[in-house]
Amino acid sequence: MKRSSPLRPSLRRRLLVFLLIPMAVLLLLDALLSYGVALTYANRVHDRDLGGDALTLAKMLGKDPHGGRLTPQARFLLEYDPVGRSYFSVSSSRHGLLAGDGRLARLVAASVPDATPTLYNTRLDGHTLRAADVRVTTADDPGDSLTVVVAETLRDRHEQAREILLLAVVMQTFLIACVLSLVWFGVSRGLRVLEPLTARLASRSDELAPIDGPDVPQEIQPLTRTIDALFGRLRGMLALHDRFIADAAHQLRTPLAGLSLHVDRALADPRPETLSDAFDHIQRLTRRAARTSSQLLALTRAQAAPADTGDYRLLDLARLIPEAVSQRVYEAIRAGVDLGYEGRQEPLYILGDAAGLQDLLDNLIDNAVRYAGRGSDITVRLQARDGGGATLSVEDNGPGVPTELLPRLSERFFRVGGSQEQGSGLGLAIVRRIAGRHHAEVVFRNGQERGLRVDVHFPPPPAALTSTA
CATH class of the missing domain: 3.30.450 (Beta-Lactamase)
Structure with missing residues (x-):
């Protein structure tokens, strides 16, 4: 049926x-x-x-x-x-x-x-x-x-x-029927004002421009504005999608071309020394492609996440940051880097996302380990700010960055010239994006003697949340 x-x-x-x-x-x-x-x-x-x-x-x-x-x-x-x-x-x-x-x-x-x-x-x-x-x-x-x-x-x-009531009811019923007929006619005529908007939407193919205009009645403007906001988010997602494809094609072209070159070289010359050198290059290029892919995905996630989310909760940085630093100690030892932490013992709260803060700190430490070099010292500091909030700092004693290039450090794919390390140029861009989601400010500056210091200034959480913590 x-x-x-x-x-x-x-x-x-x-x-x-x-x-x-x-x-x-x-x-x-x-x-x-x-x-x-x-x-x-x-x-x-x-x-x-x-x-x-x-x-x-x-x-x-x-x-x-x-x-x-x-x-x-x-x-x-x-x-x-x-x-x-x-x-x-x-x-x-x-x-x-x-x-x-x-x-x-x-x-x-x-x-x-x-x-x-x-x-x-x-x-x-x-x-x-x-x-x-x-x-x-x-x-x-x-x-x-x-x-x-x-x-x-x-x-x-x-x-x-x-008898009087019957006459009155008949007349009033007739009057109400006339009024309802006029209302039906008026509503039908009034709804025709939506026809230009309907025709405008029907004529579109893949256009996501705003639909609100002077011919839209004010009673449905909340609906059109909501649709326009949705179109805006879709435009942002599509732009992010296109940018990711372009970035992936741009960044993966070199390692993939290198992989193809060294595979052809190994096939053309089967001598052990040639195969060993080719496999060594293939391994490095594979690691580079894998890191670039993961960094691109991390940047895309950071850009796609909304600036304000209801998933944020009260986090104690005095507990979270030392735990995150301790997870990177053995990796720093293998890289020949002395990784340390300086911070307070008292709770220091912010409103944020624990996973996002973990990615932020990992990228700061990765950047310091990669560019400071073996034998360098890296210090992670956590301090309370005057007036509330917290400052997370990662400082190294590496070669540092020229002062005129400091404002460009968070640009996508930007790398300081002369560096021997093969990075993706996305780590600090991810840091700035995650910090922006937390309404935090990222400041790049050189150390007192040498090296680079990155400060992330977090705002204080709402007083109502800290009072219940």
């Missing part, structure tokens, strides 16, 4: 949902409010009519010489109600109930004669009634008074309120 693909998100659908739900809630609240307003209006109209009916009937009966007697026709008209039920009662203060429902008369409180009608709610036969009573004096007997009560059920009021 073929599985259906998941529904892709849609801006139009999302906007409509965000608008439809609040509008539905507003429609419901508006319906409740409209019903309340309509019921209030219906109650006001019916109360006015009910009070007017009671007052009119009372005045008419008060002037009647028959003493408030109702004809059958009048009784029918008072009780007739096509949508509900009406009640009435007429009572005399001297003669008691004259007409109507006596139960209704018993519910009437004493009222002031010839006053305005009194409106109130009451219950009768299980129905809630709205009643109006009025008291008037009779014309033929000033000592007597008539109390007239007219009441009706609430059915008619609610029926009218529902």
